[in-house]
């Protein structure tokens with residue numbers, strides 16, 4: 001087996017993966033703040049974490065994966081300014097925070113399922129851990145924190161190398177806002193935010209520092225320690241977390257463990273999915289939710305494939321053309337995989353030296369493994385899968401076994417997806433599948449009767465309704481609805 005090597009944001013180097021506990025891999029992924037629907041950029045972070053988890057499982061590690069759900073504490077600005085995102089959304093919609101959290105958590109889980117992201121061992125919900133957060137804060141308060149009217153603040157000068165992950169110096173004010181009166185350093189951050197006098201929040205708890213709510217950074221330190229123990233193996237998140245959220249988690253972990261170590265051996269960050277106009281946003285332009293892609297007729301796994309085609313550390317620009325290309329590639333993969341599978345179940349095997357066939361596919365599996373072991377090079381891995389499916393003169397049994405193994409890591413669900421699943425009717429379509437099938441049957445009859453005028457008229461009518469008729473398509477797609 002090839003050694004697994006991963007890029008560690010802490011050292012900015014690719015390093016061998018050496019587990020803390022023999023044979024195990026413990027991974028923590030920063031999850032969504034459930035105040036709104038996730039956009040597909042957010043989902044790229046979970047496709048990445050899922051792929052990492054699948055690679056670890058494939059390589060034989062017993063995986064414990066935690067993804068948290070943030071339902072309190074995340075402010076509209078990462079640097080202690082602004083309002084709590086959940087409180088704000090609830091107030092704007094005259095709903096309880098609990099209703100908001102439930103609704104958007106369920107929407108997020110739907111996207112997780114649609115993208116064939118495996119269930120982690122734990123979905124940790126932040127509000128379930130508030131007593132543990134208070135205990136954690138109490139344990140570090142004396143040596144590392146100070147109290148202001150607005151809350152309990154972490155003094156970032158009390159730990160070694162604060163901000164090393166971000167390559168920032170302690171006094172760097174860049175990207176951080178020292179708006180809070182009395183903060184000792186610009187980078188200091190709230191671990192407990194007191195409810196201002198005369199106000200009530202929907203979510204507040206009693207604490208030694210008065211009624212209030214935990215800081216967002218505290219949540220992840222507490223939940224990762226509670227469920228994985230410190231230190232654990234890998235912490236993941238989007239690249240924005242490398243700047244503030246994760247340096248702050250590290251500072252808390254250092255304080256908690258009386259150590260200079262960061263709490264996780266490897267910190268990994270996926271780069272952003274961007275739109276041509278810039279950063280993806282939930283408020284400006286077309287809100288790119290996974291459901292929008294489906295409404296337009298794309299299968300959600302086409303988006304998963306689009307993510308896997310790029311390296312997780314590269315920026316990926318979203319375009320409908322790019323998604324369309326990924327969808328076509330997915331269709332080809334599914335159809336060829338299905339063809340091999342049918343060949344296998346029908347017992348139509350390719351004759352020849354079975355050892356030679358196995359050697360061919362084993363070589364491909366080894367190349368595949370080497371690709372994903374090299375800091376998750378999923379783009380090369382996909383090329384190897386394409387080569388496997390395109391083999392000629394090799395036994396179907398060997399091809400299906402190899403492709404199935406590869407798909408355990410890629411998660412494209414090749415063995416289950418059918419032609420029917422991939423035919424998603426765009427929401428705007430004005431014709432049903434049954435109508436298309438009926439029209440095509442009538443066209444076939446007309447052609448058999450050499451009534452070409454009628455057959456052309458049927459075809460023109462279908463085209464007018466957005467249906468492309470695909471005579472003689474090598475993969476057997478008789479028609480396609482324009483997306």
Ligand code: AMP
Nearest residue numbers: 032033041042044045237238272273280
């Ligand atoms: P949030 O719900 O805002 O905390 O974000 C959830 C996850 O998505 C975090 O890991 C973010 O770093 C990540 N993220 C946010 N925007 C993008 C994007 N455009 N592309 C990739 N990941 C993103």
Ligand code: ZN
Nearest residue numbers: 030031220245
């Ligand atoms: Zn986090």
